[in-house]
Amino acid sequence: MSSKEEVLILDFWGSPFCMRVKIALNEKGVGYESREENLFGGKSELLLSSNPIYQKVPVLLHNGKPLSESSIIVDYINETWPSPPLLPSCPYEKAQAKFWVDFIDKKVFEAGGNIWRSNGEALEQAKQEFIEILKQLEEVLGDSDFFGGKAFGFVDIIAIPLTSWFLAYEKFGGFKVEDHCPKFSAWIKRCLQRDTVAKAIPDSEKVYELVAQLRKMNGIE
Amino acid sequence: MSSKEEVLILDFWGSPFCMRVKIALNEKGVGYESREENLFGGKSELLLSSNPIYQKVPVLLHNGKPLSESSIIVDYINETWPSPPLLPSCPYEKAQAKFWVDFIDKKVFEAGGNIWRSNGEALEQAKQEFIEILKQLEEVLGDSDFFGGKAFGFVDIIAIPLTSWFLAYEKFGGFKVEDHCPKFSAWIKRCLQRDTVAKAIPDSEKVYELVAQLRKMNGIE
CATH class of the missing domain: 3.40.30.10 (Glutaredoxin)
Structure with missing residues (x-):
């Protein structure tokens, strides 16, 4: 630079x-x-x-x-800043990555919000929908280290920060992501081992406190 | 090819x-x-x-x-198929174009749907919101021929097809886009003069019939 x-x-x-x-x-x-x-x-x-x-x-x-x-x-x-590249150079593979970026953008944060914003029946449904979305992502991940394959890339960068809110979803929803999506959970741990990620992601307990505050501001419980 | x-x-x-x-x-x-x-x-x-x-x-x-x-x-x-390019080569200008593509994707079709799906008070509000969105786009367009400046480009391709539903919105909403957004309306006409556009866009009256059918299927009036 x-x-x-x-x-x-x-x-x-x-x-x-x-x-x-x-x-x-x-x-x-x-x-x-x-x-x-x-x-x-x-x-x-x-x-x-x-x-x-x-x-x-x-x-x-x-x-x-x-x-x-x-x-x-x-x-x-x-x-x-082209190096290292975060997207494949092949237009088709790039479009596939962009498809999943768009899917994550449309689905994950909103589905998580439906968990911490709700109670009772609505909470149960929100939880099911959230897990369903993660299962779809887990299927895309398959047995790869990262969404980008062997290399950490664009889709990983888009997805990993959202997981800093998962502890809050788990606590307010009464479930564990790991019980439903073991490969996705392993991917989270793998990403957090990278310095580039670890230093940009806050402690999950601190995020939980933030979400608890947001719940109060939204008049929940 | x-x-x-x-x-x-x-x-x-x-x-x-x-x-x-x-x-x-x-x-x-x-x-x-x-x-x-x-x-x-x-x-x-x-x-x-x-x-x-x-x-x-x-x-x-x-x-x-x-x-x-x-x-x-x-x-x-x-x-x-790189030629002719539909996006600027400068990363900043490209990001600006992508911003407006995303804005259009998030706003226009949904706001239009809120017009044909509603009646009474809700319709009035939907109309106001729709016009507000078009005014924002008109401001971006400014005095340029196209969203891409002098050349028809990515943002134009994303936006122009949505206007084939405007006659239906106007008829069910009781308003004219042209009365609120004259420059945007002139841009529509300019785009429709291109063969590449004209042959891909259906007749607005035919779309109006489709939307009337959708309204019936949705139990509206």
Whole structure:
């Protein structure tokens, strides 16, 4: 990285979407500054002006130019700092990876939210749906080390941060991911052994506290 | 295109998502076969086996290898047949285009659906939201000929098919897009002058009949 480059993340420690950006930059060996946003108080002027459409973290400011939406940011990082590549070069394999990125984006966080936001019957259903989604992902993973095959790649970067919320889902849902998806659970452990991942992912107990706080704010129990 | 290539679309004439694939192939000068699916009767075995996750059109089978999710397919087409390019080569501009593709994917068709699926108060609100989204797109378009600037490109391909449903929204919603978004309306007309677009987009009256049928099937009025 040239010494002139400015790489700033408008960040929130508990956001899986922010973690994606940090892991991608770590994988590329790109240094960055992180500026923590106060999502419960007031968002910064810089966040509001950089992402006027969604007003959400993460925003990546690269030499002052803003980017938003985490999967798009990770793609940008991959193109801007090509080594090591996070996507296959074959267009078909790349499209397959993008398909699963899109699947994960559409399904996992929302299904998890349905667990911690609900009780009783609705909770049971949310749990079933969540496990079903993980089973689909487990099938894609198969016996590979990573979604990218032997190498940790784009799909892994998109998926692994979401697992930092799993302890909270497990505690509020009364289940264990490992009991249903052993290979997926092994993949989580494998990813967390990477420095690039470990230093971007917060402690699950701390995330659990955050989710407990969100439940209170949503008037649950 | 090599004469050995097989390019098959599992298609439905009224689907804006299928239209995207056809426009992209037309822009690239790639010949294709289209196989119409019976979405209201039974879907083909080929569709179910090619897209087991969503079981939806469009599917592109390129030399027998299936791809799904229209924006991902258009990206694949752009990479597989590089000329003419549909995206800017600059990673930042490419990310901006991808941001708007994602925005359009998340917002426009759903907001339109909220118009034809509702009545009374809900319809009024749906209409306001729909117009608001188009105004945001109109602002992005500015005084350019296309979302891609002077050249018709990726964002245009993603957006223009959705406008084939606008007459239905207008008729069921009692409004005119042109009254609210004159520049966006001019962009629609400009796109429809392209052969690559015109031959992939059905007559709006025919789409209106389809939406009327969908309303009946949904028990509306």
